[in-house]
Amino acid sequence: MPEAITRPTANARERAADFCRRFGLRVPILQAPMAGACPAGLAAAVANAGGMGALGALMTAPDGIAAWAAQFRGQSNGSFQINLWVPDPPPAREAEQEKRVRDFLGQWGPPVPPEAGDAAPLDFDTQCAAMLAAAPRVVSSIMGLFPEPVVAQLKARGIAWFACATTLAEARAAEDAGADAVVAQGFEAGGHRGAFDADAAERQTVGLFALLPRLADKLSVPIVATGGIGDGRGVAAALTLGASAVQIGTALLRSPAAQVAPAWADALAELEPDATMPTRAFSGRLGRSIATDYARAAAAPDSPPPAPYPVQRGLTTPMREAAARAGDVHRMQAWAGQAAALARPEPAGEIVRRLWEEAEALLP
Numbered sequence: 597m598p599e600a601i602t603r604p605t606a607n608a609r610e611r612a613a614d615f616c617r618r619f620g621l622r623v624p625i626l627q628a629p630m631a632g633a634c635p636a637g638l639a640a641a642v643a644n645a646g647g648m649g650a651l652g653a654l655m656t657a658p659d660g661i662a663a664w665a666a667q668f669r670g671q672s673n674g675s676f677q678i679n680l681w682v683p684d685p686p687p688a689r690e691a692e693q694e695k696r697v698r699d700f701l702g703q704w705g706p707p708v709p710p711e712a713g714d715a716a717p718l719d720f721d722t723q724c725a726a727m728l729a730a731a732p733r734v735v736s737s738i739m740g741l742f743p744e745p746v747v748a749q750l751k752a753r754g755i756a757w758f759a760c761a762t763t764l765a766e767a768r769a770a771e772d773a774g775a776d777a778v779v780a781q782g783f784e785a786g787g788h789r790g791a792f793d794a795d796a797a798e799r800q801t802v803g804l805f806a807l808l809p810r811l812a813d814k815l816s817v818p819i820v821a822t823g824g825i826g827d828g829r830g831v832a833a834a835l836t837l838g839a840s841a842v843q844i845g846t847a848l849l850r851s852p853a854a855q856v857a858p859a860w861a862d863a864l865a866e867l868e869p870d871a872t873m874p875t876r877a878f879s880g881r882l883g884r885s886i887a888t889d890y891a892r893a894a895a896a897p898d899s900p901p902p903a904p905y906p907v908q909r910g911l912t913t914p915m916r917e918a919a920a921r922a923g924d925v926h927r928m929q930a931w932a933g934q935a936a937a938l939a940r941p942e943p944a945g946e947i948v949r950r951l952w953e954e955a956e957a958l959l960p
Contacts, residue, residue, distance in 0.1 A: 608960075621675060625843075634854075639668055641943065646949075648676060650679060681739045687880075694907065705919065705927060706914045735756070737757070758779050761792075782823030782824055783801040783804075784823040784933055786884050804821055805837060808838050827951060830935065847935070859923045859930075863925045872887055879906065
């Protein structure tokens with residue numbers, strides 16, 4: 597007998613309303629937790645408009661997590677999430693490969709010292725402790741699943757866990773591990789790809805609107821759709837296909853509250869979907885960025901393959917810092933999803949309200 601299919605019984609509006617009641621929202625729109633582009637003011641503006649703010653805490657030390665949460669709460673009494681990467685095993689280092697990468701990067705910025713590759717992620721356990729102490733409404737994981745002791749602490753404190761997944765197998769693993777919702781990340785999404793297995797990221801390239809119905813038919817937990825959503829049409833389509841909420845990132849990057857480099861924000865205007873590309877050239881982990889001169893050059897057959905994460909992130913730091921000082925988007929780490937052209941230079945709260953008003957007009 598074929599496997600029974602359980603389809604969502606509530607309609608799109610009912611699913612969205614249930615999700616909002618459960619997680620303290622007025623509109624089913626979440627800010628993507630974009631590490632490096634999620635100041636507390638942006639999150640507060642999203643929350644004050646009825647959505648959920650976010651901190652992408654990958655590069656935030658424990659005291660920074662506490663400070664961010666305090667800043668948010670000084671501006672909003674709404675909901676927010678804190679996101680952490682699940683760490684990979686320590687990377688294998690190859691001195692000769694790293695030298696080739698350093699030589700290549702030296703053509704795009706200052707000389708790269710060998711010790712730049714010694715970059716290491718912040719201590720995950722202390723970040724988790726700070727995240728728990730901050731007591732957000734939601735914590736979210738990407739690149740894998742939180743360890744069982746962390747999940748147990750979340751449950752004990754009444755903090756919900758949202759797990760990012762890029763395939764049905766990942767989503768099922770998240771549900772089995774106790775996730776309260778699954779964030780379905782389509783390949784259209786800007787920023788880092790959330791594949792559990794870093795080496796499999798290029799093979800797991802499912803688009804959001806193919807992934808969503810598959811998850812909706814197989815999961816019992818709510819689904820948050822993310823990737824390529826930049827206006828009310830995308831919101832309504834995602835909810836119709838089975839999501840209970842959406843998560844937007846690139847659509848907020850032109851908002852003044854995002855505080856991204858002007859060259860990055862300006863480059864998003866009228867950016868065609870095919871002017872973005874998946875690349876490991878910035879961090880060693882696959883992510884979707886603007887197809888800048890550097891990103892394209894790094895993908896050329898005669899260019900050295902990038903070092904693994906976080907070695908590559910360390911090696912590219914001198915170039916990225918020089919690019920920021922010069923306002924040169926072609927050497928910046930300028931993440932962008934395929935719907936970047938829909939982003940507008942509006943206040944973040946207005947973006948959230950506009951997207952939901954547009955979506956409501958389309959939903960039956």
